[in-house]
Amino acid sequence: MFLLKASEALGSHFLYYVNQAGRMGIFLLRVFYNILKLPYYKVTHITKQIYVIGTLSIFVIFFTGAFTGMVLALQGYNTLRKFGSEGLLGSAVALSLIRELGPVLTALMVTGRAGSAICAEIGIMRNSEQIDALECMAIDPHKYILAPKFIATIISMPLLTAIFDVVGILGGYVIGVGLMGLNAGAYFSGMYKDVEFNDVYMGIIKSLCFGLIVVWVCSSKGYFVHTERKGGFGAEGVSRVTTSAVVLSSVAILVFDYFITSLLL
């Protein structure tokens, strides 16, 4: 009896997650279909989303980037000094930021700042029948609400990553050159010599993929809030689904970071 109940519960969980995965897959295909489908967008739809997702994230990206670069330089300088290689500090900071930390930390910050907002906004729209209202007006929510968010996030993420990288490198400069007394020329010339186009390319590919993961996970979680197993209704349902979107998106970023790195190396 116990075994029967346990296998029934296991099967029901399995079916639920397969169902959710299928929903998310179809959701992604529908959004892409609507991105490509005519008529195209009024520019204001997209610029508004770029402002909300991208521009409003600049402040937090700026600070995170600066302090990440500074701590990298601080740690890097003390480690490299043991081997007498302080001159490599510029390269170490730049490569760490461009290849790895820039895309990953930017994506995590955007998940926390904009991804959670996307999920909560869409979840509330679902729960207050605003999405149903759009469908009844023969306006496809995939086109009207979701596609502009996808386009805006995918455009914003590489730009925010670039800002993160540049600010981080300058933060590293302030510590390495300003505080530790490293030669400014050595800091930048090492960087110029060691950073190749492939490193930048890897950073851009990663940031595009992470942008897609953030907007896909967060918006689909909000869109399907009403299908949540634990009940997705009301403020509690939206808060639960937002938390789960941020966690799932953050974990997915780190997992995909490994796979993308192993593919591109």
Next chain:
Amino acid sequence: MNDEPIIQLIDVHKTFGTQHVLKGINLSIYQGKTTVIVGESGQGKSSVIKHILGLVRPDSGKVMVYGKDINRISKKELKEIRTNFGVLFQNAALFDSMTVYENVALPLRERTKKKDEEISVIVNEKLKMMDLEGSNDKYPAQLSGGMRKRVGLARALVLNPKIVFFDEPTTGLDVAKSNDMYRVFFRTQSALGYTAVIVSHDVPKIFKLADYVTLMYQGVLQESLAPEDFQTSENPVIRDFVEKTMGRIYDSEKVEG
């Protein structure tokens, strides 16, 4: 009821989780008429509307709109059918980050190629029809319940739909505001001539609006009757409902032969 129905539900069943909500629904809606679905709360009245709108798919049965089973047509065809619909949701479902004007203008902006000036004329005309002049720049959160419903109705009517669905149009409104809502209904229906489907438990007031009344009871819709026939029906389920909500009805023909 000699005309062909424009909407027909045939033996529709629906289960949500373990709850069998609709147990074989049959309903016909006729062009230009007002059909009212009454019944106690939690009987699945709103579910019937959601099936007609294509927001929920039945487990079995057919939902025919303009002769097409809306669960067997493409998304594109469903979208075309929905261009005939206007819906006033129970809580109005206004876009809370948009002003009253933007809410009403949205269908015009997204579904037509009208210029801003034309849109402005139509929106202001509809808002005037709803006695909502001067509320253009307010947000839904700044409006009373009655005003929100009227904005919802203005948005539902802005593209002059052929069929308008009202989900509990007077729930949560006081007597005066309910009467306002009914006045607006009469005014807009005589001006635009739409077919109306109303879900309500505001008995007996809602009967004044109805051409046909049908009762939802334990997942089944009883027969559609004219309001007078409904009130004097011999059907025990309908009679119970009428007596519970309106008291015993005096019918001279029955009482005095």
